[in-house]
Amino acid sequence: MQLRLPSSISEAQRCLAEGAVPVGGATLVWAGWQRDGFPEQAVSLRRLPEANAIGPGELGGAVxxxxxxxxxxxxxxxxxxxVGTGAVRRAATVGGNIVGSTLRCLLPAALVLDARATVLTADGVYETDLAELLAKRLVLLALRWxxxxASGYRKLEGAAGGAPPLVVAVALHSGDEGRAHLRVAVxxxxxVLSGSAPCEPGAGAGEVLHALEGTELGELPxxxxxxxRDQVVEVLARAAG
Structure with a gap:
């Protein structure tokens, strides 16, 4: 297998056009390749500057x-x-986790940030929403939000060998004229279920939680x-304080 490491967008597009398979951090695809056979060529974005950005409003897919x-x-x-163990986190990438993983550990966080995805195809680069990113399994260049x-995250303990542990992600966003809204993903x-609720000035956690019950989150056990509830109360209290 030839591993291609483009350092420019045009070079990365050429790799995709020539049939190179995106590899991410290889933590998820390697076992499958060993079982089913390796592709002729794979492509990693680890040398592509646009895929390695990290900051308050941006995170590259190759990080x-x-x-x-x-x-x-x-x-x-x-x-x-x-996510996983230290060894996994030292190899796994943002894009591989969100697009290539069935667990999608970062997806709830990306959803509550209302993130947009900048994606790479053989034909070019464009921005889209997370739904299209996942449905088409596109190559993620970066998330932006x-x-x-304020925001918060909680991952409950899971049983060894059992179902994935419950994850709750919450973010409070500013709005017009002092209005804010709260986004929650589980x-x-x-x-992965999500919902949002308005958070008017002076509104208490009870009002926000009642509004969230009217979303698909109300179907949770x-x-x-x-x-x-616990995570919403914590984030709202932190924002107020």
């Missing part, structure tokens, strides 16, 4: 999870820090709704 630091919002920083007022087993 290793253990490099995701406190320059990004707390919800994304903590999500990356909670507006910095929230990974329950392999499903009681234990998951309790985890959502």
């Amino acid at each position: 290793l999870l253990h490099h995701v630091d406190a320059t990004v919002p707390e919800v994304l920083h903590r999500a990356a820090g909670g 507006r910095t929230p007022l 990974r329950d087993n392999y499903d 009681a234990a998951a709704r309790d985890a959502v």
Whole structure:
């Protein structure tokens, strides 16, 4: 297998046009390749500057999870820090986790940040939403978002060998005329559910939680709704303080 390491967008496009398979950090595809056979050529974006950015409003798809630091919002920083083991985080990439993984550990955090995806195809670069990114399994160059007022993340303990642990991600965003809105996303087993609610000035956590019950989050089991409540209360209290 030939591993191609483009250092420019045009070179990366050429790799894709010539049939190179995106490899990410190879933590997910390697076992499959060993079982089913290796492709003739693969492409990694680890030398592409546009895929390695990291900052308050941007995170590149080729960034290793253990490099995701406190320059990004707390919800994304903590999500990356909670993936697998240290060895996994030193190899796995942001793009590989969101697009290539069935667990999609970073997806709830990206959803509550209302992130947009800059993607790479053989024909060019464009911006899209997370739904298209996942549905078409596009090559992620970078995520971009507006910095929230506050955010939080909680990953519950899971049983060894059992279902994926519950994940709750929350972010409070500013709006017009002092209005704000709260976004919540939950990974329950392999499903990711999300919802949002307005957060008027002076509104209490109870009002926001009541509004969230009217979204698909209201379908969660009681234990998951309790985890959502706790995280919502914590983020709203932190924003108020």
